[in-house]
Structure formats: structure tokens, C-alpha cells
Amino acid sequence: MTIDLKAKVPSGPLDKKWEKHRFEMKLVNPANKRKYTVIMVGSGLAGGAAAASMSELGYHVKCFCYQDSPRRAHSIAAQGGINAAKNYQNDGDSIYRLFYDTIKGGDFRSREANVYRLAEVSVNIIDQCTAQGVPFAREYGGLLANRSFGGAQVSRTFYARGQTGQQLLLGCYQALEKEIARGGVTMYSRHEMLDLIVVGGRARGIVVRDMVTGEIETHLADVVVLGTGGYGNVFYLSTNAKGCNVTAIWRAYKRGAAFANPCFTQIHPTCIPVAGEHQSKLTLMSESLRNDGRVWVPKKKEDCEKPPNEIPESDRDYYLERKYPSFGNLSPRDIASRAAKEVCDEGRGVGPGGRGVYLDFADAIKRLGKDKIRERYGNLFEMYERITDENPYEVPMRIYPAVHYTMGGLWVDYNLMSNIPGLHVIGEANFSDHGANRLGASALMQGLADGYFIIPLTIGDYLGSTKLEPVSADNAEVRAAEDAVRARMERLLTIKGSRTVTSFHRELGKVMWEYCGMARSAEGLKKALEIIPKLRAEFWRDVRVPGTGAELNQSLEHAGRVADFMELAELMCVDALQREESCGGHFRVEYQTPDGEALRRDAEFAYVAAWQFAGDGKPAVLNKEPLVFENVGLSQRSYK
């Protein structure tokens, strides 16, 4: 039992594939679009942009989000900026260079054609956002400003102070509200998707829970699109919002959608360190800070307790500048995170628990002046001071790596459709464009590329080439999905054990951070694979979910999400164990170069690991999509 993974990449030269595909894809006549209903789960950059754009084209769209408003999606928290190959700065950028940087940054584990298309439409994204009134930073002459970001030697990042994510999201949220007012989109806020409905092998709807009344509802459609974000919260502590979860894509996985590269998780190097056991999430300090901040730790272990301003220059180890002279403090995230872990493991970490490194702005303040620094990073500095009670204008920031983004996700083809016909996946929820490591400022780019410019066209290809029979609410497969959801809710509510959901979530997170975090080993992963099933069994025996299902019940919501994390965690460890190489964010200690860099094994592992659910208690089936690089030569990633 395997899946035939066909990426359906168009033939021909790389820079003509998307253009060719747009011509060759089936179109849906404008008058026919209104006959189709599209379900969009998720209202972030990918989901919100897609819902608005598909509605503008004429489709009926039903959009779902678990928060109280579509504008709350976690895309809103992205700080630093969005990449696009505009070359406004005249420093050598081009579509090809953005493509190349992204493929290389992904450590050669992503599909060339998808990545090239991403770079190609990036220029349109900036135009679209500006047209919507996104207040990008401007130079005095009135033109758009740019800054540089990790993993690139050109300045191609567009930003809106330190809240680019919010401003981009407001652009598509506002467009979405316009479509809601027009009647093209029906919005279901405070509704959580709990299962996918597959009828005759095609995705035909979803089962959702109204989070206020507790009612379970079925929604049927012609096509289903998931834009439900990443699964970083499997680690409990991450930069994700508290509600972010894997449930929508996990349910799809259990209904047959392949889950690709689940172990490709990204650890962001600059987050505020953990303050105590009560820590509920980790706060990101934008990568853009590394444009001007210098990362260092004391050269001597004894100096770690000293106030940083008392440590002379000669006793400071600017380790990123030392190890990677060309990229220095702008080394890609995986490299910067591992380097931080390395110096802390050596005992030269700072702050409580010795798990922190300094990000110092003293030189930048001297060079540019405090006002310029405030203009660039003001809100980030305030955020830091509020949390730690330390002033980054006067003492260096303390930072430590934290889970931030997941490159893995549901497998999709060139049309962003999964192996379940009719099920499309966009944004962080899919696996496609970032390979084993995502570059900074590219998540915003991917979400909007998928949402504005790709999915509104590719669903037309599916709809235009498929005869869809109407599905009634009484259909057996529909009823079965609904019943399964009700049964699961009931089970979680009746256990009435002794441990809270959070206590289980925290414990799972620690296991994952320890054994499936920045540095993985066969031994550690096998240990995790013994611990996780036991923890999961204990969860189903002993979790305590108060209240009933027929009301707003945040513990019940959390319990369902943690139950899914307990299963995902196992698949992630299996995936990490199977991938006997190091690439991007996946670092196996057994596979490293003599100077401690990731050692890829292209001959054996240049493929996408697409896992297929084979039944509860049975091992998942591995399907491989070989990755072929026709345009970019496979090389050892070096940022030295």
C-alpha cells in the first residue's frame, strides 16, 4: 500500500514553467465559478489571501478560523519583513538569485520548480500589498525601503516597522471583510475543523465544532483548502500562538493525505530565553535585529556571571563572525541556532540556567545613533524590556534558540494539491518550498504567493477537469466522519483523570526538545519512541477535561490538540530516525563534517519523505519523492 506521488511539474525551462502551466491549466468560466463552493480552513496570510482572491474570482467561499476574528491568525506576529526579488536596491538581486538563495538555504531538499515560482510571484506580492494600503517603510524620496536578512547577501526585504506580519495580514483581512460584506465569503469564526470528509476518494468537506455552543457541524463543498499553519507547538514552548495546532492537517493525514518531512522543524536563533517552569510560550526577537546586533558570549566561563558591560572586548567571543566570516551575524537560522547551542553546551552561556547568548547593539548605537536604532527596532526593544525588565539600549539583549517554524507539512504537487484529490494545502501547513530550512522573511512571501497568486488558479484546474457529484448530508462517509468526531469529544470528556492537559503538553514538549530538537541522535530518537507511546497511553487514561462539550470549553479544545500532538510527535521521531544525514534544521550528530557542519548525503537522501497513515498502532508507510536538481548544482552549504 503506497501512494503514487506525482508532483506534476510542467516540462520545459525553469523560468517558463509557471507561465506555461497557467496556459495549460483548465480554467473555470467566470459564469460557472459561482456554482462552486470552496472551503478555506485558516484565515492567515495564506488562507485570508486565498479566501479573498477566490471570492473575487466568483467562487463561493466558506472560511473557518478558531479565533474570534480572521485577523487574529498567527501570521500577525511575524516581525521582520517579506522578501521579494524587486532589486530596488540595485545590489545584484534577481528572481534567479532569490530562487537560488532559497534552494540553497533549504539545503537542497525542496522542489526546484515550486521554489522558482515562489521567487517569480514575489514581485507581484509587494505590488498587491502596496495597492491594499500596507504601510511599508519608505525612504525620504517616497520609494519603498529595504533591509537585509539572514542567508542573503542582497537587501531584498520589505518591512513595516517591526510588525510586517500584522500589516500584511491586515491587507488580506481587509480584502476578506470586503468580500464578506459583498456576500462572496461566509465567515465562521470560533469554529475549529476536527475532521476531513472524503467521499469517493475526494475531499468534499469538513466537520467542525462551534467553539461557543459546542455543536458539531458538517460543511460540504467542491474543494477544500487548508491554510492552518505550523505544528511547532508539539514542543509546547515555541514562538507560535497558544492555539496553533496540527489538528486540521493531522486529521487529513489520518484520512489519507501524505505528511512530508515532519522532522524538518526550524529553530530560530533569537528568542527571549525561558524565565521559569511557568513559561507558556517563547517570544521571538526578529531576525532583522541581526542586521545591526552582534552576537557574542564571553571567551572565559568565569565571565558568564559578570555584568556584560564589564567584560572587555578582548574577552568577548563574537563566534558567528569568527566561524562564518562572509555571513557573520546574518548566517542562516539553523547554523546560528546550532552555534548558540554549542557555546552554551561548552558552559559559556549567559543568563539564568546558562542558556542564553548576547545580542549586542552597543556598536550599532555608536555607529548610527540611538534614534536610528529606535526607528528600526523600537517596538522590538520595548517588547524585550517589558518581558525581561532589561534595557537593550544599555545592556546587551539575551537570546536563545527556540522552535519557530515547521518546514514539514502535508505533501502537495505543483498545484498545491495533496494526494487526496480536491484537498489543497497552502502556507506553512504544506511542505513544499523551504526544504530543510526556511530563510528569514520568506514565510510571509510563501503564504501570500500561495494565497494570492497560486491557489486561486490551481483550484480551477481541479474543478475544470473533475466531474463532481453532489454529496448529501446523509451520505455514509459524511455521517461516519461526524460520528467519529462526536465519539472522540465524548471520550476526552469522560476520562476525568487526575492530570491537566497542560501538564501532559509540557511533558511532551520537554521530550521533543530533548530528543528531537537541535541535535538528534539515533539513540535519543529511539528513547523518545519508547517514551512517547507510553505518555500518550497515560494521556488517554488519566487526562482531566473539566466541563461539558456543549459550551465554550478551552480545556476540551486544548485536549483535542494535544491528543493529535501525541501522535505527530511519534511520526516526527520516526522521520528523523529514518533520515540518516544532516540537512538544514535536521541535525543528526552522527552525520557532521569535521568542523561540525551539517553533512548531507545526497546520493541516499535527496528525496521528500512522504508518510502515509496505515492505521492506529501500525507503523506509517514511507513513500519517497526523489528530488532532481536540474538547474542548481548540489553543493555543500557554506556561509564562511
Add this chain to the structure above:
Amino acid sequence: MNLTLNVWRQANADAPGRMERYDARDVSPDMSFLEMLDVVNEKLVEAGQEPIAFDHDCREGICGMCGVMINGVAHGPVPGTATCQLHMRNFEDGASITIEPWRSRAFPVVKDLVVNRSAFDRIIAAGGFITAPTGGARDANSILVAKTDADEAMDAAACIGCGACVAACPNGSASLFTAAKISHLGLLPQGQPERYRRAERMVAQMDEEGFGHCTLYGECQEACPKAISIDTIARMNRDYLVASATGKEEKVLGGTG
């Protein structure tokens, strides 16, 4: 530190509510306010009781989901800080803290501290956008935007839609929220074609939702976690006035009108 909490509990929208007293023991000054509530909730669940329901998500002051009255002040005592960013080092050991949901007729209570703010989405739907369907945009650099305009638009665009302005206002007005969006879009060249229509329609929707009127108390600006200025309200009033004085009735023409 040890604290006494007085928290509003309400089972659902139709049930009456009441204040309940809870003890929060061994609270670390480095905990955030919501982490403190998490710990209280864990103890409640362990004791077989119902935890306190409250909205939250990003816990970094940007999504606008969280928001409670803390001792009668929206988002608590620290200016420019959302509830999730407030840390317990701002309170004294032994303090008594009263925690209530946003109080506004237009924000009905859903449960405990959770309120329904969909009125805000409807105000945006009425005109808080620029009509620019995907695909038709010209090169982003082809329209110059003066840095001062871009910065001022960004100041207004920073609104996170939390509703603290409504909760703090003695009239329960949503003027700061509505004005912030009107100002953000009205300051940019792309927002000009719809500028006056936008002001007229958003203000009409704001009134329709049952929010109060603005009589320039200025409490909103003080409560706003993003320090949005009431200058935006001046701008809204001006655009609304121009719209009322010069607006023409929209005609429904044949063809594509």
C-alpha cells in the same frame, strides 16, 4: 508573591454573572499576568472545578485577542502594554486584583472573561479596506508615498483591534478603533479614491453596532496598548464631515454600475 483575585464568572451569554474570589499563591514576579491565570486555572482543574475562560493567543501583544479590565483599567496599569505583556513585577505582594471582561453593550459576554467583538469585524467590512482585487496592482514603487505620510499611516495601522478603547471609554465609543483604520488608509495615496465613502460608512456601522459617541474624554488613547493617538479621531471627524457635506447618492446604473 501571594495575591487575591476577584474574577468575573459567567457561565454563558444568557446566564447571570458574579464576582468570585481566588487565591494566587507563590506567583513569580517574572510571570506574565496570563501565566499567573494559567497557574490559577491548573489548580482549579486539579480541584475538579471549572477554570476561568479568557481569550488569548499570541501572548506577545500583537493579535489583539486578550484583554481584561485589571482593577478597572483596560489591560492593567502599564501604559502601552496588552494584558499578555503585563508582568507580575508590576504588582505588590499581598495585592488584591479585580479582573473583569470588557464592559460594553456592543461586546456581549460569551463566558467569564470572553466577549464577542465581531462588531469590529463588521465595522471593517463596512469600509475599512481599499478595493484592490488581486492581480491588478501596478509596480509598488510607481506611486511615491512621503516618508512622513507612511510613518503616520503606520502609527495608525498599528491598531490590534483589542477593544481596550471601547472598554476604557465612559461612553463605550469605538471611535479610536474606527478612526485608526480611517486614518491609516486615508493617509495613503492608494486610499484616496474611497476615502470619504469609507469614513461615512464606517461611522454609520459603528453607530449601528450600539457603541457610544465620542465626547473627547481621551481615555481611549491612555488605554490603547499601541498608543494610537486621538488625532486619528480628529481626522475621522473631518473626513466624515466632508463626506456628509459633499457626498452624492450612489446611483445604480445599468451595465456594470
